[in-house]
Amino acid sequence: MQIITGYLLISASFVPEERKYLNALTSILLTQKIEVDEDKAISEAIAKLEINKGILSDDATSYRIIALTGSSRCFLTPGEGKFLAALGQPQHNVSYVLISKTQNPFNGFGLLNQNTLLSWRSQGIRFRQVIENRNWELYSVEN
Numbered sequence: 001m002q003i004i005t006g007y008l009l010i011s012a013s014f015v016p017e018e019r020k021y022l023n024a025l026t027s028i029l030l031t032q033k034i035e036v037d038e039d040k041a042i043s044e045a046i047a048k049l050e051i052n053k054g055i056l057s058d059d060a061t062s063y064r065i066i067a068l069t070g071s072s073r074c075f076l077t078p079g080e081g082k083f084l085a086a087l088g089q090p091q092h093n094v095s096y097v098l099i100s101k102t103q104n105p106f107n108g109f110g111l112l113n114q115n116t117l118l119s120w121r122s123q124g125i126r127f128r129q130v131i132e133n134r135n136w137e138l139y140s141v142e143n
Contacts, residue, residue, distance in 0.1 A: 043068035061110035
């Protein structure tokens, strides 16, 4: 009932961004198959890692991976105070970054994508790829 009410309220909103978000989400859900097995593979790999400082992740796109991992404790997400510091200087704040690939159906909703990775690399920050699949890349941050 809440989902239907939310849909009806946002679809009639006077705020263009809300309608745009709803249209994008609806088109993704109706046209693209979500591969849970790929998210499960990434989450299982994450669960086996030794994580010292955490994983920088945007829960707008990676919420399924966070849930499948079994614990959100190792993830640093936008709702946490240290997120902006880690986004600006991941080498000082986190051990890993979870990056959404361009073909990820939810790529447009998050902050951590290929453009962010390119920006960090142009600043001289080094990364080593740990695991990759069709929608995700997990990198360790090299100091």
